Amino acid sequence: MSGTYGNQLAAQNPEKPVIIASYNAEGTLAISLRAxxxxxxxxxxxxxxxxxxxxxxxxxxxxxxxxxxxxxxxDVVSKYYLLSQ
Incomplete structure (x- = not known):
């Protein structure tokens, strides 16, 4: 589900990276990043x-x-895409 939602957000905001974060059962985060x-x-x-x-x-x-x-x-995502513009 996060991949589909991430793709939708990326299509709506083509100049921005998209991060989707959701909780795992053990309390960590599952991250989906769209360039x-x-x-x-x-x-x-x-x-x-x-x-x-x-x-x-x-x-x-x-x-x-x-x-x-x-x-x-x-911070890593922000710096990466700020420097690659």
Whole structure:
């Protein structure tokens, strides 16, 4: 469901990356990242920096991100796409 919703948001906001975060049963976060449609690269590069992360250049995710790392993740995403404009 998060992938479908992420794709919908990405289509509506082609210049922005989209992050969908949802809680796992153990209290960590499942992350879905969509690269901007106008710059469909980097999602895999970003998510692979975190344990349990990976995916494709345009769409990637993290299976189990500790809640304490969400601010770091958002910072990495923001800096990556700000610098790649």
């Amino acid at each position: 901007p449609k106008n710059n469909p690269y980097g999602a895999s590069t970003i998510c692979s920096q975190f344990a349990t992360g990976g995916g494709r250049e345009g769409a990637a995710g993290i299976n189990s991100l500790p809640q304490s790392e969400i601010d770091t993740f958002i």
